[in-house]
Amino acid sequence: MEQGRQKESPETNKPSISQTIRIQETFLNHLRREKINVVIQLFDQSIIEGLIVGFDRESVIVSSRGTQQLLYKTSIVCIKPYEELHLIFNETRLASRTGVRYPRVVSHSSVRQH
Numbered sequence: 702m703e704q705g706r707q708k709e710s711p712e713t714n715k716p717s718i719s720q721t722i723r724i725q726e727t728f729l730n731h732l733r734r735e736k737i738n739v740v741i742q743l744f745d746q747s748i749i750e751g752l753i754v755g756f757d758r759e760s761v762i763v764s765s766r767g768t769q770q771l772l773y774k775t776s777i778v779c780i781k782p783y784e785e786l787h788l789i790f791n792e793t794r795l796a797s798r799t800g801v802r803y804p805r806v807v808s809h810s811s812v813r814q815h
Contacts, residue, residue, distance in 0.1 A: 722758065725756075725774075728780075728786075729753055729756045729761065729780075731786070732752075732753045732780075732782055733752075733753045733754065733755070733756070736752055737752075737782045737783060737784050737786075738750065738751065738752060738782070738783045739751065739752070739753060739763075739780050739781060739782050739783065740780075740781045740783070741761075741763060741772065741777055741779070741780050741781075742777070742778045742779045742780075742781070743772070743776050743777060743778060744776055744777075744778055745776075749763055749765050749770065749772070750765060751763045751764050751765030751766070751770075752764045752765075753780075754769060758774075759773060759774055759775075760772060760773050760774060761774060761777065761780075
């Protein structure tokens with residue numbers, strides 16, 4: 702077995718921690734770079750609206766109402782962008798995976814010639 706590679710457990714099919722981090726990084730980086738306003742819901746049901754200005758493995762910094770707040774990821778329930786995103790699970794990619802597309806086969810005897 703190669704060192705440094707984590708093996709997925711066949712019975713749980715859970716993504717590895719590195720895959721989870723990449724999803725978070727992709728999502729949060731896009732929101733940060735594009736300066737997309739977000740609504741962040743916390744476990745205590747409070748809501749913070751603002752811009753994500755930075756993040757690391759454990760925390761997110763949000764600029765809201767003229768001040769920056771450090772939020773621990775363990776306190777966040779949901780991050781909702783104000784804009785519709787198709788960043789990670791793109792609908793066009795999903796459509797191409799769900800249905801197998803075969804080339805159309807036409808028999809020469811069934812084609813009518815006028």
